Amino acid sequence: MKALIIDDEPLARSIVKEYLQSHPQIELMQECGDGFEGVKAIQQHQPDIIFLDIQMPKINGFEMLELIDNPPATIFTTAFDEYAIKAFESHAVDYLLKPFSKERFDKAIQKWMSQNNVVVQKNNTQSLLETVSQSPMQSQRIVVKIAGKIKIIPVEEIQYLEASDDYVKIHTKEGSFLKNKTMSHFEQSLDANLFARTHRSYMVNIQQITRIEPYEKEGYVVILKSGAQVPVSKTGYVKLKQVLGL
């Protein structure tokens, strides 16, 4: 079985490496010092399990997992993160609190081995990501992958969101990016004082709005600073007025 360690501290990686020595069936493929390396290494090695730190430079552990289409089984290693720990507990993905003992590490490995139902593991990881994406820590920015590169979009730079098949198109002044999420996901995770769902397929950053104009029968359209026009449905208009305090 193949494993990866992703942690920005060399010593933290070395302790996992040391503990892994007593599990000869697990082969350590690579150690990664940040999330970017992690994404590449996961694509390259297709590991069965990763040991993932949460607080890392540039993109954190959760953001990294979001960028991977089929995230592998994950054991989180973290020092202290109240919110994340709550999320772990409710979603049964195992986690190791630093500093952790060899016994605790072995137990986590055992748990993973016995729980060999890949589907359950995947669902756990997905629901975990869904939960943490709504934490204040995660709702400040969105990480997307574009042409093999990773792009970090601060939420205030988003102009509007548009549903596009199974994806959501994030429009910014630098262009638009696709994210493999639903509109209702963004409606939940983005700050409701900053974004209004104006339409079944549209969500708009209210700070980008310059004016609202009537459009055809009973409809409206918002004009953004960039000149873009975003449709507003009848119920969306009510919501928009609420957010704008009209």
Add this chain to the structure above:
Amino acid sequence: MTNSPNKKFKLVFASWWFAWALMHYSVVLNFGATNLQAFADSFISNILLAGCCLLIINNMRYYVPRQEKYWYVLVISFGLACIWLIITRVLLWSFFKSDGSYLAMVSNSSTVRYGVAFLMLGCMATMCLLFFTQKEQKEMDGRKVEAEKLAKEAELFKLRQQLQPHFLFNSLNSISALVSSQPEQARKMIHQLSDFLRGTLKKEENQLVNLDEELQYLELYLDIEKVRFGHRLSTIIECEDECKTMKLPPLLLQPVVENAIKFGLYDTTDDITISISAKSINNYLEVVVTNPFDPETSSPKKGTGFGLSSVQRRLYLLFARNDLVETKAENNLFITSVKIPQVN
């Protein structure tokens, strides 16, 4: 109405009623009453009215209405004036039963008497209300100042005590990793971490410390981070000789350096240098901390988050100035400068 100006108040109160009684006396005389009648009329009316006023004062001394205070004033003056009018009339009637024309005059002037009494009582009640409300407000303000003083002390204590659990647990994890591979290094780090923790605990808040003591402490912190992040972190600490004995509040710079580490080290992947330099400028100690940051992931505006606002708050509490912390971003370098006034 309070104890100390009590005498003065009594005197003013008495003179006021005396003057008012004289006026009353002359008005009644003008309406054709005899001397005795005018005197009795004025005496009875005004003594009773003064009594009513004292009643209001006493009442308000123990109970100041909080809600509907203006209705309270209206109702109390209305009611007391009614009672007053009835008693005065009963008394005057019983004294001068035989003089029909005088009694008719008393009867006819009832409205005027009532109006005057109502106004007097109303004014008295309003004055009392204002006076006692203000007094209560003053006491409340005093308490507030006291509470703020206590809160300030507590806050200073808390700000200083803010230990970073992240740092602590990660350091312990590093030690755990070192134990098997480099036991000597592990032992050294235990000592460093102990000295660092001791440093956060022992210092007296109000005792200013020398800069070189504070710098030694920061170096300890940076050394621990160097063990954690190995080759990635290098530091430059510059301090002019004359600065070494300059004074600053203990652990003031700690959050500034923590901030530099957070954005400079935790959030970047390259090798980085954090520099701390101290200078003496016109009776100020100026400490400048420089760290690189990644403009892609963190904007320097956000970087002034909690760490630096606590420094600013502390300096404000100590020196009552808000302009002692400055930050700027230049070519991916984040520069924080802290000025500490030197008080001799």
